[in-house]
Amino acid sequence: MKQLKLIYHETNWWWPLLYGLGGALLTACVLATDLYFKNYFPDDWKTTLDLGRTIHSSVFSGLLTMMTFTFSTILVVLTTYSSQFSPRTLPNFIENRQVQHIFGIFIGAVTYSITMLFFVRPSLRGSVVSSAVAVLVVLVSVIAFVAFIHIVSQSIRVTTLLDRLHREGSDLIDEQIEDLKAEKHHVISDLHDALAYPVLASESGYLQLLDYGALTKDGTNIQIDVTIGSYVTEGQVIGSASDSSVEAGIVIGPTRSSVQDFTFVIQKLSEVGLRAISPGINDPNTARHALRQIGDLLRKFAVLPNGSLLIAGEGSVIVKRVTYSELLYETFYQLRYYGKDDISVLATMLEALESTKRNALSEHRATIQAFIPFVCSEVDWSAMNEWDRTHLEKTLQKALA
Secondary structure: OHHHHHHHHHOOOHHHHHHHHHHHHHHHHHHHHHHHOHHHOOHHHOEOHHHHHHHHHHHHHHHHHHHHHHHHHHHHHHHHHHHHHOHHHHHHHHOOHHHHHHHHHHHHHHHHHHHHHHHOOHHHOOEOHHHHHHHHHHHHHHHHHHHHHHHHHHHOOHHHHHHHHHHHHHHHHHHHHHHHHOOOEEEEOOOOOOOOEEEEOOOOEEEEEEOHHHHHOOOOEEEEOOOOOOEEOOOOEEEEEOOOOOHHHEEEEOOOOOOOOHHHHHHHHHHHHHHHOOOOOOOHHHHHHHHHHHHHHHHHHOOOOOOEEEEEOOOEEEEOOOOHHHHHHHHHHHHHHHOOOOHHHHHHHHHHHHHHOOOOOHHHHHHHHHHHHHHOOOOOHHHOOHHHHHHHHHHHHHHHO
């Protein structure tokens, strides 16, 4: 089931293909109606053969131009995402179902127009439905084009991207919390003995997800000793199992996926913040907003204890999870280095860490408390003016309180 979710999540041509087939099916329905049921319509509704050809030819040309413009706009947005935000955020626009539906509408409309233009022959003299449907297709396409312009204008805003990433991370945490409350998953100690058979990586790439149902359906017990999102090489031992063939439920791919990888969502937020404070862009307010979103996600994650995840079914799966201290370090170690000269970024980083202590488990609270001074370890306090030093010291003391 998880593998199907990953395929659905990362397959970008699925909906456009369905709309294209829908356009061909609409052509078949219209042809059947015009051939067998046109006598049931008033004569005033009928169109001549030349008029039908003119309508379909104009509709096809206009829709093809509109689709070309839409495709060019998508390429511009992807370039913006890659250059100003992060290359890792490209899927967040490409996998947007609204964009795929709109592009699918254009493909379906073009498919209908070109196939109907091919079938407009003397046998369809006095056509009733085909021309009327062509007009409706144009109207639907115009509405879709207006919606596309709105979606692009919203998607190009960095705040929209950050909010979408925050929602993506929140959904992953909420799903894990619900599974723990329902006792579908359990958190156990990281100390456990290896099983009889080693589990080897089938190829080099990132561990994208684990299909728990496929791994446990035959009563197999399996332990995965690397975290989801880790890069593994072909033949590397990544765990152990009670059976010799369990690779079917382990998905390894060339890129990381956020279907089960919470740390990947945090990484994308961190990269947007890093790109914002780079000299080429110099947008510290965007970095501050990204840090606030990171702080809120880490606050929600702090209610989960450290330890491996146990999923029990007919068999069982034990998955290594990233510890809270590792997550803190991987999130902030680049941000605190490249943002050490920007007081506003450092102060917001401390504020974000302060917010993570709210409702945190005692073990995580102690980790955060010890981590806060590390954020300012690269700061040259002696070179700062009095106002900056006073502001940063107050923020640091508040975070440590």
